Amino acid sequence: MAENLWNIEKIPYVGTESLRQGLGFRYYDADRVVAGKTMREWLRFGVAYWHTFEQRLVDPFGEGTASRPFDSYSDPMDRALAKIDYSFDFYTTLGVDYFCFHDRDIAPEGDTLRETNAMLDKVVDRIEEAQKATGVKLLWNTSSLFTNRRFVSGAATSPFAEIYSYAAGQVKHSLEIAKRLGAENYVFWGGREGYENLWNTDLKREQDHIARFFHMCVDYAQEIGLDAQFMLEPKPKEPTSHQYDYDAATSIAFLQSYDLADKFKLNLEGNHANLAGHTYQHEIRVARAAGMLGSLDANQGDKLLGWDLDEFPSDLYETTAVMWEVLAEGSIGPHGGLNFDAKPRRTSFTAEDLFRAHIVGMDSYAAGLLVAARMHEDGYIEDLLADRYSSFGSGIGASIEDGTATLASLEEHSLDIPQADLVAATTSDHLECVKATINNYIVDTLGRA
Numbered sequence: 001m002a003e004n005l006w007n008i009e010k011i012p013y014v015g016t017e018s019l020r021q022g023l024g025f026r027y028y029d030a031d032r033v034v035a036g037k038t039m040r041e042w043l044r045f046g047v048a049y050w051h052t053f054e055q056r057l058v059d060p061f062g063e064g065t066a067s068r069p070f071d072s073y074s075d076p077m078d079r080a081l082a083k084i085d086y087s088f089d090f091y092t093t094l095g096v097d098y099f100c101f102h103d104r105d106i107a108p109e110g111d112t113l114r115e116t117n118a119m120l121d122k123v124v125d126r127i128e129e130a131q132k133a134t135g136v137k138l139l140w141n142t143s144s145l146f147t148n149r150r151f152v153s154g155a156a157t158s159p160f161a162e163i164y165s166y167a168a169g170q171v172k173h174s175l176e177i178a179k180r181l182g183a184e185n186y187v188f189w190g191g192r193e194g195y196e197n198l199w200n201t202d203l204k205r206e207q208d209h210i211a212r213f214f215h216m217c218v219d220y221a222q223e224i225g226l227d228a229q230f231m232l233e234p235k236p237k238e239p240t241s242h243q244y245d246y247d248a249a250t251s252i253a254f255l256q257s258y259d260l261a262d263k264f265k266l267n268l269e270g271n272h273a274n275l276a277g278h279t280y281q282h283e284i285r286v287a288r289a290a291g292m293l294g295s296l297d298a299n300q301g302d303k304l305l306g307w308d309l310d311e312f313p314s315d316l317y318e319t320t321a322v323m324w325e326v327l328a329e330g331s332i333g334p335h336g337g338l339n340f341d342a343k344p345r346r347t348s349f350t351a352e353d354l355f356r357a358h359i360v361g362m363d364s365y366a367a368g369l370l371v372a373a374r375m376h377e378d379g380y381i382e383d384l385l386a387d388r389y390s391s392f393g394s395g396i397g398a399s400i401e402d403g404t405a406t407l408a409s410l411e412e413h414s415l416d417i418p419q420a421d422l423v424a425a426t427t428s429d430h431l432e433c434v435k436a437t438i439n440n441y442i443v444d445t446l447g448r449a
């Protein structure tokens, strides 16, 4: 394996002395033990191949600005192979243990699926060698069933049977690659699985089709002995005006109604949560409540720009909330990690900015972990919740929770209670102080880190 292709030294942990962020971690200290596990074990960072090595930093009004060390390769296959070397050197220089990719990120397409698969396999050979040489692992792979124009109206929900069939063949090969590279998870993001307009869409038929598609995938994984955790990745809109996997709750209901809930978990993304009108914490909490937390695509949006910006996470309030949920759960998911489904802004165009952006993302999550661990240690939220729901611990509340209450018993209990006593049974939550206390935990914990 060629080394130092990016001309950047291994990123060190430098601590918090300097306030100016550079090419070093302030908070992410991989082997530091926090709440019983190392930071590396809690966070399981992954690099998203499509953004970090493919993204040219285009926006709807302008061409790409990215400057990358592999730009000089003109032959698509030479370039694809060289990029694998660059990517593994990137992972080891940064110190991340995982990566994620779509089939179409890593190799060019031929004219037929057979030709495409042959090219893909050559690149996968190179990945397999690089994984062996470096120990870097595949958090998940996936199939791009949305980029090519044949997927204009979806893949497993396309109204065109030829396209559905092609997508199935494409995914079959991706599952074989997952098996070969030891993928810990396998993701299905419904790229164009949704509709532009309901008048020309048979919604029920399309949902039946995609459910059938997932059952075929489950069957094939079993057939080839692939034990990667399958995950759906919810997103409400963009590219289609309505995506079927709208949010965590919608995706869970879909999986339950098509008998797929025990085969899938969810891969949740911060910016997607916001597009659905939710916080990232909300999506994670909903998945946790259903036992469906699988993995996390770590990124954030921008309140002033309404689309899926995929910015690197830097919002400490959000990383604290996410890591609070993860600590409460015990892990990100059975095999989950924090995949940076994120790209630098168009104005951060140097190759070095790729490192800087990942460092900020990793530090923001390491900081969130430190704060959340302190909150759990103090039991602040746990105490607050115990107090807020304490009336369900005995008397009429206990009868509701243990299932012995009926409408009649509750009516009997309530008939003669005066309004003043009912009002007295409610207490203020002092919500502003709750928010300020979380601020205090952030400021104090990071001040001492």
Ligand code: XUL
Pocket: 102, 142, 187, 189, 233, 235, 269, 297, 308, 341
């Ligand atoms: C798109 C998105 C995808 C998935 C994988 O918004 O998040 O990159 O993570 O297909």
Ligand code: CO
Pocket: 189, 233, 269, 297, 341
């Ligand atoms: Co994503």
